[in-house]
Amino acid sequence: MEVFQTGQYHISDLDRMKELQPLEFAKKTILKRLNYLLGFIKKDKPDILPGFVVKLNTKFILLSKQIYKEAKVLIPEDVIEDFMHLKMYPDLLRNSMAYYLQLLNFDTTRNWTKDKIKVPNKNYILSFLLHRYYSVQALTEALERNQAVQLFKDYITAYVKSIAPKKPNYETLEEFREARIPKKGDPPNIGWVIAQGVIEDGKFPQRKDTCMWNDAIKELPDTELKYLAACYGDFQSYNNNNEHFILTMEHTIVAGDSYCSCILHDTRINDDLSHPPKEFFDQMWPLKD
Secondary structure, eight states, X not given: OOOEEEOBOOGGGGGSEEEEOHHHHHIIIIIHHHHHHHHHHHHHOGGGHHHHHHHHXXXXXXXXXXXXXXXXXXXXXXXXXXXXXXXXXXXXXXHHHXXXXXXXXXXXXXXXXTOOEEEEHHHHHHHHHHHHHHHHHHHHHHSOHHHHHHHHHHHHXXXXXXXXXXXXXXXXXXXXXXXXXXXXXXXXXXXXXXXXXXXXXXXEEEEEOOOHHHHHSTTOSOHHXXXXXXXXXXXXXXXXXOTTEEEEEEEOTTTTOSSEEEEEEXXXXXXXXXXXXXXXXXXXXXXXX
16 A cells, blocks of 8 residues: 555644533543652652642642632542542642633633533643643753653653553554544544555554644743653553554654654564664655645
8 A cells, every 4th residue: 555644734723623621621631640640750759749749839820810810710529539649739739720721711700610612722732731841841840850851751651551452452553554544424633644654564654744732832942841741652652552563753843853753663573663764754755845
């Protein structure tokens, strides 16, 4: 099968509206991850946990507008009980949710635990990526930067692995690639235009030419922390599809490259994880001018 392209994207797609229920979305994307991070730090670097909590909580307070600071963000008790580490820090829990609602531009007169709302894609993306960004930033302030970066990488790997399916999603790279082919009637994958390469010798190349997440957080100043917040989880998430699938990725849009260069390796066929040169990806599919 030849190289083919999937997805579509225009910068205006950041303004497309997306429906969500704020509390349910927060439980899956903010609270679960933050709770896991607190538990991970408590186990790996318990001495820095109090300082980290103070620094992250302070960030949320400083970033939040007065209307959200004053809003009574009531979190149901049964929800709090689901997060054993986070419930120990009620101020952090409350302020993280106040900042989250601000990012969604939520109307504070509405019921955030029940009402469904529609928000632009940009607000949707910022609502979770900024929490990740400021979490790792707070970690670099509580710990020497290189150690903090490695700790956050280890946490991301462990967290994503913790939500892996019990059985592999795909048995082979061919099956994985086949699933990338849009079926008739499927909605388009908005945000990521991807050149799907040909599998050879246990290697499946993909070149991601657009990234809506990057466009949403482009103004954030620290490239390394943006990469950790937006991209690093890809390594384990691809592996979650099959324990023999290993991702290599040497260029990313978030880091300033024109595309993300990805190779998914099946180590049962080839355990050589060498990554092709940039010229290989340049020639996969016609690049935009």
